[in-house]
Structure formats: structure tokens, C-alpha cells
Amino acid sequence: MARYFENTTTFNFSWDQVACGYWKRYPNPQRFFNAKSVKIIEESIVDPKEKVLVTYTRNLGYTKVMSVVERVEYRSVGGQTIAHRSAWIDSQVFGFSRAIRAFGVDRFRKNCTQMVNGFNHVLHAMFPRASGAGGGGVGGGAPVREALREMRDAAAAATDRAKHNVLSSVNTT
Secondary structure, eight states, X not given: OOEEEEEEEEESSOHHHHHHHHTTOOSOSXXXXXXXXXXXXXXXXXXXXXXXXXXXXXXXSSTTTOEEXXXXXXEEETTEEEEEEEEEEEOOOTTTHHHHHHHHHHHHHHHHHHHHHHHHHHHHHHOTXXXXXXXXXXXXXXXXXXXXXXXHHHHHHHHHHHHHHHHHHHHHO
């Protein structure tokens, strides 16, 4: 049975700023892996009208040793953005799964602080005056329009890559 972890973070930035910064959060000065990297997949659902951004992330490699599925929901609350993070950590290693799950939850909990610090670093760099009085930030709607354009372009590129991959696999069989 998977172990569950959740926490909530408040970002002192508007939802528009957080949604804009989300796509530019890497690279930042925090380090997550010293050794080999693990491939992950991330899915995002953006509702600019309701001001909700939901992300799902899971690892693709080493899933029998430890699989991590994370869901983060970013919502606008009174000029700030609340991020509610949920994670499920599981292991299929016979005899060690309980210990690996416990290790994974502890490690995930510690990495949350680094993730939040790295994202705050990016947000402060993009919107230097946002955390001060008024939280208005710099540039108003221009960064948000640019982020929405980048999201549309990224979605179109991902769709094209997926079509290409499907056609390639069909043509080789």
C-alpha cells in the first residue's frame, strides 16, 4: 500500500504570476539529484478563467524500486496563490517495500522545502516587487500573455511530437 504525503504552501504572488513562473521554474539554484537522473513525465491542466493550475508528475524509471506520483493544485486566494501538494510513494521491492516507502516520504518531505525555495527564487527574479506592498509585480499582463502564448506553443509542439511518434511506430510495424 502506497504511503501518502501532503502539504500546503502559500506563494506571495498572484496566481497569474505563479502560472507564468511555473513554466520557467528550471533551472534554479537548488539541486535535487547528485547521481543519475530519473526520467519523469508531467501533465498540466490550466484553467485561466477559474485561476487553477493542476500538475501531475510521476517517475518513469526505477518504478519497481520506488514510484512517486505527485499532484499539485495552484489556486488564487486573496491575491496570493495556494499550492496544495499530494504525493503517493510506493515500492514493489519484496521485503523492503515498507522501508523504501518510509524513506521516500521522508525524502520527499525534505525536498519540498527545496522545491518551494527554488520556485520562489524564480518568482522573485521574474517579479521583484511582487512580494512587497500591494503584490502588484512588474509588467502586469504582458508576462501572463507571453506565458499563455508559450503554453499554446508548447502544447502544439507536444501534439506534433506525439503524432510523429505514433506515425513512426505505425510505419515501422
